[in-house]
Amino acid sequence: MHPRVSVIIPTFNRERTIRSSIDSVLRQTYSEFELIVVDDCSTDNTRSILATIDDPRIRLICHDRNRGPSEARNTGTRAASGEWLAFQDSDDEWLPTKLELQMARLNGHTYVAVYCGVLIFGLWDPSAGGRPSAMYFPNPEMPLPDGDILPMLLKDSFISTQTLVVRRDVFEAEDLFDPSMPPLEDWDLALRLARRGQIAFVDQPLVIQHFSPDSITRSRLKAVTAKSRIVEKNLDLLVSRPRVLSHHYHNIGGAWRDLREYGKARQYLLKALRLSPLAPRSLLSLGYTLWLDFRQKISTTR
Numbered sequence: 001m002h003p004r005v006s007v008i009i010p011t012f013n014r015e016r017t018i019r020s021s022i023d024s025v026l027r028q029t030y031s032e033f034e035l036i037v038v039d040d041c042s043t044d045n046t047r048s049i050l051a052t053i054d055d056p057r058i059r060l061i062c063h064d065r066n067r068g069p070s071e072a073r074n075t076g077t078r079a080a081s082g083e084w085l086a087f088q089d090s091d092d093e094w095l096p097t098k099l100e101l102q103m104a105r106l107n108g109h110t111y112v113a114v115y116c117g118v119l120i121f122g123l124w125d126p127s128a129g130g131r132p133s134a135m136y137f138p139n140p141e142m143p144l145p146d147g148d149i150l151p152m153l154l155k156d157s158f159i160s161t162q163t164l165v166v167r168r169d170v171f172e173a174e175d176l177f178d179p180s181m182p183p184l185e186d187w188d189l190a191l192r193l194a195r196r197g198q199i200a201f202v203d204q205p206l207v208i209q210h211f212s213p214d215s216i217t218r219s220r221l222k223a224v225t226a227k228s229r230i231v232e233k234n235l236d237l238l239v240s241r242p243r244v245l246s247h248h249y250h251n252i253g254g255a256w257r258d259l260r261e262y263g264k265a266r267q268y269l270l271k272a273l274r275l276s277p278l279a280p281r282s283l284l285s286l287g288y289t290l291w292l293d294f295r296q297k298i299s300t301t302r
Contacts, residue, residue, distance in 0.1 A: 003032050003033050003034040003081065003082045004032040004033070004082055004083050004084055004103070005030070005032060005033040005034075005082045005083075005084045005085070005086050005099060005103070005165065006033070006034050006036060006076070006077075006080030006081060006082035006084070006085050006086070006168070007025050007033050007034065007035045007036065007085075007086045007087075007088055007099075008036050008038065008073055008076030008077060008080065008085065008086070008087050008088070009021060009022065009025070009035065009036070009037045009038070009076075009087075009088045009089070009090055010038045010040055010069045010072030010073050010076065010089075010090065011037060011038070011039055011040065011042065011046055011050075011072075011090035012039070012040040012041070012042050012046070012066065012069070012072075012090075013042045013043060013044045013046060014042070014044075014046050014090040014091055015042075015044045015045040015046045015048075015049055017090060017091040017210070018037075018046055018049055018050065018090050018091075019049055019053070020093055021088060021089065021090050021091065021092060021093060022035065022037065022053060022058070024088075024092075024093040024094040024095075024096075025088055025094060026055060026057065026058075027096050028094065028096060028097075028098065028099045028100065029096050029097050029099075029100045030097075030098075030099035030100040030103055033057065033082065033086075033099060034057055034058075034059065034080070034081065034082060035055075035057050035058045035059070036058075036059050036061065036076040036079055036080060037050060037058060037059070037060050037061070037076075038061045038062075038063065038072040038073070038075050038076045039060065039061070039062045039063065040063050040066050040067060040068070040069070040071075040072045041062070041063045041064065041065050041066040041067075047062065059079065061075055061076065061079060063075065067179075068179055068182055069182060069185070070176075070177035070178065070179045070181065070182060070185050071177075071179050073087060073161075073176070073177050074176040074177055074179075077168075077171065077172070077176055080168065082168065083167070083168055084103075084106075084165050084166065084167060084168060085165070085166045085167075085168050085171055086099065086102075086164065086165045086166075087161045087162055087164055088162050089161065089162045089209070091210050092162050092207060092208060092209045092210055093207070093208040093210075094162075094206065094207055094208075095205070095206045095207070095208070097206065098116060098206035098207065099165070101116070101202050101204065101206065102114045102115075102116060102165045102200075102202055102206075103165070105200045105201075105202050106165070106200060109200065110197065110198070111167075111197065111198050111199060111200040112166070112167050112170045112193050112196045112197040112198065112199060113164055113165060113166040113167065113170070113193050113199045113200070114164075114165050114199065114200040114201065114202065115159045115160075115163040115164050115165070115190075115199065115200075115201060115202070116163045116201070116202040116203075116204060116205075116206040116207060117136055117137065117138065117163070117202070117203055117204055117205045117206065117207075118136075118137050118160055118162070118163050118205060118206075118207040118208070118209050119134055119135070119136055119137075119205040119207070119208050119209065120134065120135045120136075120137055120209045121134050121208065121209065121210050136205055137158065137160070137209075138158035138159075139158070142158070144201065144203070145158060145201055146199070146200060146201040147198045147199070147200075148194075148198055149194055149198075149199050149201075150191070150194035150195060150237075153187070153190055153191050153194050154191070154234060154237060154238060154241060154244055155244050155247075157184065157186065157187035157190070159186060159187070159190040159199075160186050160207070160209065161185070161186040161189070162207050162209065163206070163207050164186075164189075164190075166193065170193065170196050170197070171193075173196075174189070174192045174193065174196070177189060180229070181226055181229065181230075182222060182226065183219070183222055183223055183226055184223065184226040184227060184230060185226075187230060188226075188229075188230055188233065191230070191233075191234055220255065220258065220259060221259060223255070224252055224255035224256060224259070227248070227251070227252055227255075228252055231245070231248050231249075231252070242275040242276065243275070243276060245275055246271075246272045246273075246275035246276040247272075249268045249269070249271040249272035249275070250268075250269065250272040250281065252268045253265045253266070253267070253268030253269035253271075253272060254269075256268060257269075
């Protein structure tokens with residue numbers, strides 16, 4: 001009998017966290033699963049630690065070169081035998097009832113996927129004297145993000161990969177993860193799934209996410225590049241939502257300005273203004289960008 005859920009963990013140089021991540025999957029109260037761990041050519045002791053874990057539910061696949069987390073997840077997907085796919089990160093943890101509650105939510109419905117709440121640790125709160133803080137995600141103040149969530153997803157990302165359980169046939173029809181998207185590959189996938197059908201939500205913190213010092217989401221250049229690509233990929237829907245599109249262009253322009261790429265910043269801020277000509281923040285942001293650009297040119301000519 002094939003497992004109903006195939007759980008996929010991509011890992012690269014996670015010798016300190018991979019064991020706890022795997023153990024959190026093995027402790028699930030839902031029993032119909034297999035666990036596929038894809039080592040993305042680690043250079044530390046990750047592979048040695050994996051070799052010490054003896055459990056018949058685990059399959060280990062090793063890449064011969066580093067291909068990135070999206071390709072590692074895709075490798076695991078191609079080897080999966082379950083009807084549903086779940087994704088775990090190698091530095092995060094699942095609570096024991098995660099799969100049980102999510103599969104119960106799917107029972108008897110035609111959802112293409114289900115996700116759950118997550119507690120995020122490792123965020124630094126300046127107002128608390130620089131001490132680490134925890135945050136529940138998605139924001140409890142937002143409307144319940146369940147069912148037809150595409151309009152909400154076009155505004156912002158609120159689904160992390162490690163919270164998802166996805167119908168395998170739908171995921172494969174969407175050409176898996178886009179390797180060109182790190183980071184924000186979770187937002188890109190969620191948008192593509194939401195175009196396909198409704199997505200269920202279990203409003204409980206069933207995942208504990210840890211922000212690591214080398215987290216890819218901390219790269220501002222990669223983040224703004226990925227967000228620009230997401231906007232381009234969903235432009236067919238965003239053009240009918242000019243305020244949302246203007247908001248994205250404004251944020252992308254601000255990110256390029258912070259990276260001192262003033263030409264790119266000006267390009268996106270002008271796009272934002274064309275969509276919302278009277279938006280004061282875009283006008284102020286464009287003026288500030290032009291002043292910074294002018295100041296930089298003056299300083300380089302001295």
